[in-house]
Amino acid sequence: MRWVGRQWHQRVWVAGLIEPLRFTGELVITAVQAVAGGWQVRRADLLRIVADSSAGALPIVVIVNALVGAILAFVGAVQLVQFGAGIFVADLVSIAVAREMAAVITAVVMAGRTGAAFAAELATMQVNEEVDALKVLGLDPVGYLALPRVLSLMWLLPLLYLFGTMAGVFGGVAVGAGMLSLSPVAYLDRAANAMDWRHLWLGLSKSVVFGGLLAWAGCYQGLRAQRDAAGVGLATTRAVVGSIVGVIVVDAVFAVCANALGV
Amino acid sequence: MERTPHTTPVIKVKGLTMRFGDRLIQEHIDLSLEPGEIFAVMGGSGSGKSTLLKHLVGLLPPAGGRVLYGDAQGGQGGVTDYWASDEATRQQLRRRVGMLFQSAALWTSMDVLDNVCLPLSLQPEKPSLADQQARAMEVLQWVGLADAARRMPSQLSGGMKKRVGLARAIVAEPAILFLDEPSAGLDPIASRRLDELILDIRERTGAAMLLVSHELPSLMDLADDGIFFDADSKRPIAHGAPKDLCDHAHPTVRAFMRRESLPTPAAA
Numbered sequence: 001m002r003w004v005g006r007q008w009h010q011r012v013w014v015a016g017l018i019e020p021l022r023f024t025g026e027l028v029i030t031a032v033q034a035v036a037g038g039w040q041v042r043r044a045d046l047l048r049i050v051a052d053s054s055a056g057a058l059p060i061v062v063i064v065n066a067l068v069g070a071i072l073a074f075v076g077a078v079q080l081v082q083f084g085a086g087i088f089v090a091d092l093v094s095i096a097v098a099r100e101m102a103a104v105i106t107a108v109v110m111a112g113r114t115g116a117a118f119a120a121e122l123a124t125m126q127v128n129e130e131v132d133a134l135k136v137l138g139l140d141p142v143g144y145l146a147l148p149r150v151l152s153l154m155w156l157l158p159l160l161y162l163f164g165t166m167a168g169v170f171g172g173v174a175v176g177a178g179m180l181s182l183s184p185v186a187y188l189d190r191a192a193n194a195m196d197w198r199h200l201w202l203g204l205s206k207s208v209v210f211g212g213l214l215a216w217a218g219c220y221q222g223l224r225a226q227r228d229a230a231g232v233g234l235a236t237t238r239a240v241v242g243s244i245v246g247v248i249v250v251d252a253v254f255a256v257c258a259n260a261l262g263v
Numbered sequence: 264m265e266r267t268p269h270t271t272p273v274i275k276v277k278g279l280t281m282r283f284g285d286r287l288i289q290e291h292i293d294l295s296l297e298p299g300e301i302f303a304v305m306g307g308s309g310s311g312k313s314t315l316l317k318h319l320v321g322l323l324p325p326a327g328g329r330v331l332y333g334d335a336q337g338g339q340g341g342v343t344d345y346w347a348s349d350e351a352t353r354q355q356l357r358r359r360v361g362m363l364f365q366s367a368a369l370w371t372s373m374d375v376l377d378n379v380c381l382p383l384s385l386q387p388e389k390p391s392l393a394d395q396q397a398r399a400m401e402v403l404q405w406v407g408l409a410d411a412a413r414r415m416p417s418q419l420s421g422g423m424k425k426r427v428g429l430a431r432a433i434v435a436e437p438a439i440l441f442l443d444e445p446s447a448g449l450d451p452i453a454s455r456r457l458d459e460l461i462l463d464i465r466e467r468t469g470a471a472m473l474l475v476s477h478e479l480p481s482l483m484d485l486a487d488d489g490i491f492f493d494a495d496s497k498r499p500i501a502h503g504a505p506k507d508l509c510d511h512a513h514p515t516v517r518a519f520m521r522r523e524s525l526p527t528p529a530a531a
Contacts, residue, residue: 038384045372128366136320136362138354233529 023142023220027150037047039147040139046148053114054156058163062111065164068105069093069111070170077179085162086180089172089196091191097168098199099258104251106164107210110157111243115218118149119239122222123232146219150212157211158204165203206254210247217243271333271342272318273359273439273471279328281314287497288314292328294490294502296439301465301472301485303505306492307519313365313473315492316441319473321345321353321362332356355414355478358386361470362441367424367514369416375427376412379403382435402430406460424454433464440472445480457513458484479505479522491516 033039076092122145125131131141169191176182218239225235257263272295279292284436288311296302304312305507317323319330330345345356359383369378381401383390390398403409405424416424425445432440446454458481465472476482481490482505491508493515501508501516509520518524 042377042381044377048372124398125371127372129364129366130370132317132322133362133364135322136357136360136381138357139385174405258393 016261019224020220023146023223024216025245026140026142027146027216030147031139031151034143036145038106040144041148041175049148050156052117053110053152053187054159055252057113059161061109061160061164062167064109065102065105065167066171066174068101069097069168070098070175071099071171072168074179077175082181086176087182087186088191089176089180090182090187093196094169094191094195095199097172098165098195100203100251102164102168103161103203103206103210104247105158106160106207107214107247108162108244110153110211111214111217111240111247114153114212115214115243116236116240117237118218119222119225120232122146122219123225123235126225127227127229127232133247142224143218146215146223149219151217153211153215154184154208155211157214158207161203161207169251202254202258202263206251209250209254213246213250214243217246230232264343273333274473275331275342276319276505277329277334278329279315279318279330280326281311281318281323282326289492289499290327290496291498292490295526296471296473297488298438298471299465299469300487301461303393303472303482303486303491304473304475305477305482305489305505305508305519307477307494307515310492311495311497312477312492313443316362316473316475319345320362320441321357322497332359358384358435359438360441361435361437361439363425363428363432363443363445365444365447367416367428369419369424369427369431371416373405374413374415375408375419376400378416378427379431379434381429386435399430399434402434403427405463406430421448422450422457425449425453425457429457429460429464433468433470436468438470441471442474442476444473444475444477446476451480456483461485470517479520491519 030039031082064218073089073093076089077086080088080092122131125145131145134141136142147212169188172191173184173187176187181231221239221242267391270360273298274296276292276294280290281292290331292315294302294452300345305313314323318325324346329347331342331496332345333342335499342357343352345353348356352511361531370381373381379402380395383395400409400412403412406429408423408426408430411423411427416427419427429442429445432442442461445457449457459476461472462485473487474482482527486505488504489502490499491499492498493513495515500513501511503511505520509518511517511520
């Protein structure tokens, strides 16, 4: 019984709740200190993170979202054509992409790409004692390593979401033109009329939260990794799985709230 | 180097106990590091030598005992208990310390020059970038790596990484240097070169050094005093300069210092 209790305490209470809350608290404190002018970060490192998380990720985000838009259009078209309502594929795809799919798909892609990279990089720094070397100089690893990554993804993921939304709509255009013989101009006109600012603001809001969540998970797992090669792999896996599950849970919360608010 | 009786040690450790969770690493550790002295921490693998450095520099909290920092130049100023101090005081104490890690721990996202400049950029007086780079180049010249200033750590050999790590440790002119296995992984020539560099640093800067090593030639050449950790009893079992420990009464110390095998129980 004592063993069970100790395991529950260590794995569920401490590792599952206390440690993540402590890390979140440290992030918030360093963010406040940064606003007050106490942020110590190298500009070169920040620019490298931003470049890799934006321009470096754009091609895969665009391709995946375009394919998702095409798949949505295809599945929708199969049903709607039976009722002579093929043109409403444009409504279906634009609203679904703007409200849900672009934000979620972009977040999942970035979890596997950038979130994993954050976890692996920070875990490797732990193994190589680079994090210890920062601490000896008086640098807080949370403020120096984690905060730039979290803030970067919080404003970059919405930008990627916008590109993803456009790519999804154009993926639908390709199916509409190829399968339903719809003119691209008519399709895009229909899509523009169906989509309004509510959908885009909802998607943008989700993207900000998803960006913070992905970076949080990657940095948390990386800075707490075991100091060996297996630890790096475990940290990366946990970051990706945790991010994806977190994105789905947060998306569900957003869906409930949006429904309650009539958004 | 002879100990001056009237100076305050730069670091004094009293009754330190080190643990990882329930696992005891070492206990009852008492040592003092005098100004300008090179003090060796010796012992077999896994005896807690590197762990001691981490407790002294603030990376791991002790399970018991005290770590006292004295006046940086060994004057008669007061001592400060590191682990009983607030974070601001600990940060001030850490500024007196430069550390060479076992793996050099160079930041892989920065080139050699930026690695050596970073400690300078964090100083309270905030020197300009030009001044930082000038000082960094001066130190890189000293360790023989000025030509490698713009190389990335992945482009350096093991010996070069150690020398860059040493340059980074001394660039801010610390009063105390912690050297964690400086010769580990180096060939005999590179190891000898690094030892000469360490002596040169002591000569030029007067820094006190805590040297963790199990490389006997380096220990014999460098250390003025030392302590020997025993992995079995989890306690220090010898104090003294390495060259004086070759005839120590304890068989483990004697075997270590003479590079001999310990007698097996059956043979004994």
